[in-house]
Amino acid sequence: MSxxxxxxxxxxSAQAFLQRFEGLRARLPGxxxxxxxxxSILRASGFPSARTEAWRYTSLRPLAEVEFNEPLTPxxxxxELLARVPxxxxxxxxxxxxxxxDDLSDYPALAGVRVGGPSFGLQAKPERDALVALNTMLxxxxxxxxxxxxxxxxxxVLISLGTAPQGRAVAFHPRHSVSLAxxxxxxxxxxxxxxxxxxxxxxxxxxxxxxxxxxxxxxxxESSSAFVLSTLxxxxxxxxxxxxxxxxxxGRLSRAEIHARLAGPDAIAHLNAAQLxxxxxxxxxxxxxxxxxxxxxxxxxxxxxxxxxxxxxxQGKIEVARxxxxxxxxxxxxxxxxxxxxxxxxxPQLEIxxxxxxxxxxxxxxxxxxxxxxxxxxxxxxxxxxxxxxVRAFLNEALxxxxxxxxxxxxxxxIDLWWERQAA
Amino acid sequence: MLEIKGLEASIGDKQILRGIDLVVxxxxxxxxxxxxxxxxxxxxxxxxxxPGYEVTAGSATFDGKDLLEMEPEERAALGVFLAFQxxxxxxxxxxxxxxxxxxxxxxxxxxxxxxxxxxFLKLARAEMKRLSMPDDxxxxxxxxxxxGGEKKRNEVLQMAILKPKLAxxxxxxxxxxxxxxxxxxxxxxxxxxPNFSAVVITHYQRLLEHIVPDRVHVLSAGRIIRxxxxxxxxxxxxxxxxxxxxxxx
Numbered sequence: 001m002s003x004x005x006x007x008x009x010x011x012x013s014a015q016a017f018l019q020r021f022e023g024l025r026a027r028l029p030g031x032x033x034x035x036x037x038x039x040s041i042l043r044a045s046g047f048p049s050a051r052t053e054a055w056r057y058t059s060l061r062p063l064a065e066v067e068f069n070e071p072l073t074p075x076x077x078x079x080e081l082l083a084r085v086p087x088x089x090x091x092x093x094x095x096x097x098x099x100x101x102d103d104l105s106d107y108p109a110l111a112g113v114r115v116g117g118p119s120f121g122l123q124a125k126p127e128r129d130a131l132v133a134l135n136t137m138l139x140x141x142x143x144x145x146x147x148x149x150x151x152x153x154x155x156x157v158l159i160s161l162g163t164a165p166q167g168r169a170v171a172f173h174p175r176h177s178v179s180l181a182x183x184x185x186x187x188x189x190x191x192x193x194x195x196x197x198x199x200x201x202x203x204x205x206x207x208x209x210x211x212x213x214x215x216x217x218x219x220x221x222e223s224s225s226a227f228v229l230s231t232l233x234x235x236x237x238x239x240x241x242x243x244x245x246x247x248x249x250x251g252r253l254s255r256a257e258i259h260a261r262l263a264g265p266d267a268i269a270h271l272n273a274a275q276l277x278x279x280x281x282x283x284x285x286x287x288x289x290x291x292x293x294x295x296x297x298x299x300x301x302x303x304x305x306x307x308x309x310x311x312x313x314x315q316g317k318i319e320v321a322r323x324x325x326x327x328x329x330x331x332x333x334x335x336x337x338x339x340x341x342x343x344x345x346x347x348p349q350l351e352i353x354x355x356x357x358x359x360x361x362x363x364x365x366x367x368x369x370x371x372x373x374x375x376x377x378x379x380x381x382x383x384x385x386x387x388x389x390x391v392r393a394f395l396n397e398a399l400x401x402x403x404x405x406x407x408x409x410x411x412x413x414x415i416d417l418w419w420e421r422q423a424a
Numbered sequence: 425m426l427e428i429k430g431l432e433a434s435i436g437d438k439q440i441l442r443g444i445d446l447v448v449x450x451x452x453x454x455x456x457x458x459x460x461x462x463x464x465x466x467x468x469x470x471x472x473x474x475p476g477y478e479v480t481a482g483s484a485t486f487d488g489k490d491l492l493e494m495e496p497e498e499r500a501a502l503g504v505f506l507a508f509q510x511x512x513x514x515x516x517x518x519x520x521x522x523x524x525x526x527x528x529x530x531x532x533x534x535x536x537x538x539x540x541x542x543x544f545l546k547l548a549r550a551e552m553k554r555l556s557m558p559d560d561x562x563x564x565x566x567x568x569x570x571x572g573g574e575k576k577r578n579e580v581l582q583m584a585i586l587k588p589k590l591a592x593x594x595x596x597x598x599x600x601x602x603x604x605x606x607x608x609x610x611x612x613x614x615x616x617x618p619n620f621s622a623v624v625i626t627h628y629q630r631l632l633e634h635i636v637p638d639r640v641h642v643l644s645a646g647r648i649i650r651x652x653x654x655x656x657x658x659x660x661x662x663x664x665x666x667x668x669x670x671x672x673x
Contacts (some may be wrong), residue, residue: 370475375512378472378532379526379582380500389525393516 008403009064011046014130017171018043020070028140037134045130050197057313057345058284062253063227068171068199071097078104081161084221086195086410090155097163097198098172099141112146112153131229135173135203142175147184147212155404162226164196171199178204180212180240186296187215189407193250194223205233210264215243217407221414222250224279231257238264238293245402246273247411248283248343249418253314255284262289262296262324274398276418277310277342284313291324291354298328303398304335305391306342307422317349327352329359336394337367338387338422388419393397425450426471426590430482432646433470437592440466442646448590448639453612453622455632455657458643460667465509465627467643468594471623472506473499486590499531500526503589507579507596514566519578522566523548523585530586551584555611573604580611588605591615591622598632609634630663644669 021039028035047063048055078096082104093113094104107113147153164170180186192200208214222228228251242423246256260269272336275283289298304312314333335344348361368390376386395415402408426448433441440463448454458464470477471484473496484491491499512599514522528538548562555577567575576596583591593612597605612622612635624635632640632654640656642647644665649672650656660668 371512372514374474374496375514376522376526377496377507378474378500378506378508379522379586380497380530381526382497382529383495383531385525386497386531389517389522390514393514396516 010049010061011157013064014042014047014134016140017134020343024138026068028138028160029095034316035137038133041133042130042137043241045133047130054286057347058253058255060253063199066169066197066199066227069168071099071170071172072165072168078161080148081163081193081195082159085159085161085191086406086413088155088157088189088406088408088410090157092157092159093143093161094161095143095174096161097165097170098160098174098200098202100143107156108173112148112151112347113156114144114146120395129231129255131201131205132203132231135201135231136172139175139203141359142177143188143316144176145178145188147180147182150183151181152185153341155189158188158190160190160192160194160200160202162194162196162198162200162222164198164223164225167196168393169197169199171201173201173203176202176204179207180209180214182209183211184209185213187217187407188403189404189409190216190218192218192220192222192228192306194226196223197225198223199227199229201229203233206235206242208234208236208242208267210237211239213241213243213281215404216242216245217402217404218246218252218256219407219411219414220246220248220254220256222254223298224250224252224281228254232259232261234258234260234269236260236262236264236267236269239251240264241267241268241270243268243270243401244272245270245398246285247414248273248275249414251281253282253284257286259288260290260298262291262293265293265295266294267293268288269296270401271298271300272398272401273300273302274395275302275304275312276415277304277312277325278418278422279308280308281310282313283310284315286313288317289319289329291320291329292320294323294325294327296324296327299332300331300333301398302333303395304333304344305338305394306335306344307338309339309341310412311342312344312394314363315347315349316361317351318361320350320352320354320359320361322353324354325356327354327357327359329357330370331361333361333363334394335365336391337365371401375423391419426483426484426486426623428484428582431467431484432471432481432629433466433477433479435466435477439480440646441470444643446648446649447643448621448623450621451618452638453616453624453635454639454641455519455624455626455637456641456643457626457629457657457660460627462602462643463646464643467618468506468592468623468625471499471592472496472504497529498533500586501530505583505586505588505591507576507591507593509594509596509598511575511579512569513568515568517566518562519564519566520545520548520562523562523582525584526582548585550658551581554614555581555584556607557581572599573601576600576604576608577611579625580608583615584611586648587615589619589621591620593622593624595625595627597628605631629657632657642668644672
């Protein structure tokens with residue numbers, strides 16, 4: 001098949017979603033004008049192809065291989081999938097195939113939490129992004145979390161289960177909104193697991209008011225046949241903190257895209273991530289950090305471990321506006337290749353318009369160190385365990401800033417399971 | 425007992441060991457001395473199973489078991505320990521975790537019960553005290569940011585905790601000041617007994633004042649060209665290697 005034909009297959013996939021929208025349009029909740037606007041954007045642009053610079057390393061063509069259907073409701077039994085989700089002992093909101101499931105959730109008297117109906121929240125610039133437009137067009141449900149001024153809301157867990165009911169591939173597009181008022185605090189842990197083929201296309205907007213702080217920890221452990229394309233917009237006001245860590249282990253094709261805007265002075269954004277890939281998985285971590293105010297700091301430590309034929313992508317853009325003097329930007333991207341057939345693509349980009357800034361970035365790609373491996377084995381550590389220790393050591397720099405113990409443990413357990421899968 | 429017979433080994437096309445014969449009986453400490461490039465480090469690596477060395481002839485057994493057929497971790501579980509000339513840094517791996525993982529891996533391989541965290545810490549702290557090592561060394565990453573002397577002490581700490589039957593010390597004295605040298609020597613001497621033997625590889629006689637060997641062997645161009653008692657080391661110190669090497673040629 002020629003590239004043009006493959007590309008038109010991808011556009012046919014976009015057309016199929018547009019047709020579905022026409023059928024559902026009257027039944028979807030909320031403001032239909034917003035959805036119509038999104039539909040016309042998607043109609044005009046189609047899905048991004050490799051010719052789109054932001055999608056140079058991640059091709060959406062495999063989407064065209066799958067025919068996606070509407071989720072079925074209700075899904076009778078999610079016990080098996082739910083059992084895979086670690087219990088963090090915190091209030092939890094459970095979504096199955098993008099639809100909120102009150103019966104599976106547990107959030108006693110959580111002030112400020114509203115669930116149900118998409119929460120478009122911050123307008124997420126759908127004009128620039130076809131996948132956000134797709135989400136806006138078809139989104140049915142989502143969580144809205146508002147933490148009031150000065151309140152520490154503790155930990156809330158947002159769980160997504162993806163299913164392929166009766167072997168049909170489904171597509172779902174939850175739309176979440178999180179908002180912290182002045183000096184509020186929240187730890188939001190997202191855990192996503194699933195089984196079978198589906199498309200999970202969530203969009204989340206996070207608004208952090210002055211002096212507020214959110215820790216956002218994500219464990220993406222979705223089905224190995226799933227497409228997971230997430231977009232997140234974080235807007236951080238003065239002295240606010242958006243501190244995030246994304247662990248990506250699942251999915252056939254996944255992309256986690258974060259747009260973080262440091263909108264007020266002394267704001268902080270941490271966009272750390274670890275990607276652990278095997279088989280023929282493809283995972284992409286793309287960040288766009290906009291320093292729009294002075295004295296802000298952004299930190300990104302992104303580690304990728306690749307085995308099999310997997311392919312990893314990191315794209316990190318730091319934009320420093322003219323007003324953003326005394327910006328402190330740091331970006332480190334490191335990949336560890338466990339197989340000669342794995343591949344990593346890394347694209348750091350700095351766009352600096354201020355003249356008094358400190359921005360650094362670095363990227364390395366390497367293999368396990370033979371000397372270190374021999375050192376461990378010479379002390380009696382069996383070779384597979386020694387390899388695991390070195391992989392864990394490689395990841396630790398990215399994991400160490402995570403102070404939420406239960407979430408950290410859940411991540412460590414997921415990493416252990418990943419390793420067992422690779423060794424098997 | 426370590427028995428090496430006619431051992432030949434190469435790296436790539438380059439033959440380094442050209443027929444080593446050496447017996448180290450149980451309970452004895454033997455020193456191997458020799459000029460640079462004589463094959464001292466290669467011998468230690470071949471015995472501990474470092475990849476990249478090809479054994480082309482001969483044998484090496486420990487307590488009757490064929491070392492050369494074993495993986496490095498199997499040799500370790502059998503009781504063979506190599507103190508590295510250049511200890512390797514392991515960023516991201518805590519020293520305590522490293523030591524306990526190694527100890528328990530060996531115990532597991534031998535079918536012995538493993539040590540829990542408190543039991544291990546008690547053992548480690550006691551050994552560290554004897555080696556005059558500060559407690560925080562357990563918390564630091566393995567050898568990362570350690571001075572040369574600290575790295576060597578960390579090797580001896582590992583030996584003290586793993587309690588090998590055969591220790592191979594590869595130029596453990598290099599880069600040590602006299603105080604560190606004494607601490608390291610004390611660490612080795614405290615292991616000495618009927619169930620411990622050691623091969624001490626060194627370029628200089630200095631270490632052998634503190635670890636007095638039962639036998640001294642001179643290695644040159646991949647062969648042992650002379651063996652003797654501790655007095656041989658003094659002779660080498662006084663006259664250098666040139667005389668002995670010329671005599672053997």
